Amino acid sequence: MPPDTTYLPGAHPATLDQPGVVDSVQWYDSVWQHSVQQHFDSLEMSYRLYEDQQRPNYPLPEGTMFLIMLIILSVSAYLYIIRPSLRQQKNKQVIRPRTPxxxxxxxxxxxxxxxxxxxxxxxxxxxxxxxxxxxxxxxxxxxxxxxxxxxxxxxxxxxxxxxxxxxxxxxxxxxxxxxxxxxxxxxxxxxxxxxxxxxxxxxxxxxxxxxxxxxxxxxxxxxxxxxxxxxxxxxxxxxxxxxxxxxxxxxxxxxxxxxxxxxxxxxxxxxxxxxxxxxxxxxxxxxxxxxxxxxxxxxxxxxxxxxxxxxxxxxxxxxxxxxxxxxxxxxxxxx
Ligand SMILES: [Zn+2]
The missing domain is CATH 3.40.390 (Collagenase (Catalytic Domain))
Known part of the structure; x- marks a missing residue:
């Protein structure tokens, strides 16, 4: 292992297996870059795994599911909120007391x-x-x-x-x-x-x-x-x-x-x-x-x-x- 370096676990790129081919600064930069890249890759993988675990399995594509939910919500709103209030209004008109x-x-x-x-x-x-x-x-x-x-x-x-x-x-x-x-x-x-x-x-x-x-x-x-x-x-x-x-x-x-x-x-x-x-x-x-x-x-x-x-x-x-x-x-x- 060359001097003045910090050992980063898992940093063993193939090109660095040959001491003396690259100088110590280059070697350090390469190891650093490789290590950071590996770290990001592993983070991305974890995130993907996390996403895959969290995301529910829909029988249809998400866009279609969203549209279906929107339709269900709209119909429910009409049936349980809008229509009853329209009916109430209509009934009010029917039983409106007759004026002289x-x-x-x-x-x-x-x-x-x-x-x-x-x-x-x-x-x-x-x-x-x-x-x-x-x-x-x-x-x-x-x-x-x-x-x-x-x-x-x-x-x-x-x-x-x-x-x-x-x-x-x-x-x-x-x-x-x-x-x-x-x-x-x-x-x-x-x-x-x-x-x-x-x-x-x-x-x-x-x-x-x-x-x-x-x-x-x-x-x-x-x-x-x-x-x-x-x-x-x-x-x-x-x-x-x-x-x-x-x-x-x-x-x-x-x-x-x-x-x-x-x-x-x-x-x-x-x-x-x-x-x-x-x-x-x-x-x-x-x-x-x-x-x-x-x-x-x-x-x-x-x-x-x-x-x-x-x-x-x-x-x-x-x-x-x-x-x-x-x-x-x-x-x-x-x-
Ligand atoms: Zn008769």
Whole structure:
């Protein structure tokens, strides 16, 4: 080993194995450089080993994994943060309390539609029109309107609700709470249960009306054919017998029985061909007799009263109104 050198372990380059070929300074520089290089190499190796040990083994390249994580985070943020807050905002809009101005705008709009399409409404006094519109608003709020094979339009629920409000205008219980849903079909439909064609029907699933037939009923308000009034008459009967007892005027059921006592002999006489005052569909059964008599009661009260005065009087007392004098209540306490 040459003098004046510090021994650096592992420094044995091949060129330095021959003492005397290089001088001591050169030899020292070479050994130093080689040693430092070796030290750096070993550091780099350790770092690589360290990196290899620490780095997780991803099934996909890192860039792809990063993108996937970013997508997962974005979707989670949308699902759990953004969407709930949007929904909350939307719900807030739905339950936003109506201002007096909103109400006035709606009342004016309802008045225009009802004045145009509902002859019963047209014949009411100003005060009764206001009472009618209020009841239509309340009735609509208590129902969900589902449209089938047709475009929903704002005036349709108003006119359908008006048929119920017209029938129950003399009664306190006017919302027909037994029903939550009113189905509006574009035209006639076939029911799977019997493969028959219907323009409307009432079941525990709701009140069903075909819109085309409904409008025909009000277009000709003299022919004693009115689908809206017909179905609402069935619905009123359902509500009285199957609805929540507390919501009912107990006297209404009593009056319904009195109407039946007066109506059954007329119904039997019609079936025996002794009288054809009403549409022959009334002959189907006594429920249809009731619904058809409601149509005639509103659309041709004069003939009804002339031909069947006792039954007409029972109808007036049952519904607490007389269509010959629209809006007049027979008993103010019942309405
Ligand atoms: Zn019917």
């Amino acid at each position: 101005r909103d109400n006035t705008v709606q009342e004016i709009q309802f008045d225009q539609w009802l004045s145009r399409y509902n002859p019963y409404y047209q014949s009411l006094s100003f005060d009764n029109k206001q009472r009618f519109v209020y009841r239509v608003q309340q009735f609509m709020l208590s129902k969900e309107f589902r449209f089938h094979s047709m475009v929903a339009e704002d005036y349709i629920p108003v006119l359908v609700s008006a048929a119920a409000v017209q029938l129950t205008f003399g009664l306190r219980n006017y919302r027909l709470d037994y029903f939550d849903v009113i189905h509006i079909m574009r035209k006639e439909y076939v029911l799977n249960i019997d493969q028959e064609t219907y323009y409307g029907h009432v079941s525990k699933n709701g009140i069903h009306v075909s819109w085309k037939k409904f409008m025909e009923g009000y277009d000709d308000y003299k022919d004693c054919v009115n689908l809206g009034l017909h179905e609402m008459a069935h619905a009123l009967q359902y509500d009285a017998y199957l609805g929540f007892e507390d919501h009912h005027d107990r006297y209404f059921k009593e009056r319904l029985n009195e109407y039946a006592a007066e109506g059954r002999p007329v119904f039997r006489a019609m079936r025996q061909g002794m009288s054809y005052v009403m549409d022959e569909y009334a002959l189907e059964n006594f429920d249809e007799f009731w619904a058809v008599s409601v149509e005639m009661f509103f659309e041709n009260p004069a003939t009804f009263r002339e031909k069947l005065p006792n039954l007409y009087q029972e109808m007036c007392e049952l519904l607490n109104q007389d269509p010959a004098e629209p809006g007049r209540l027979l008993n103010a306490e019942l309405a």
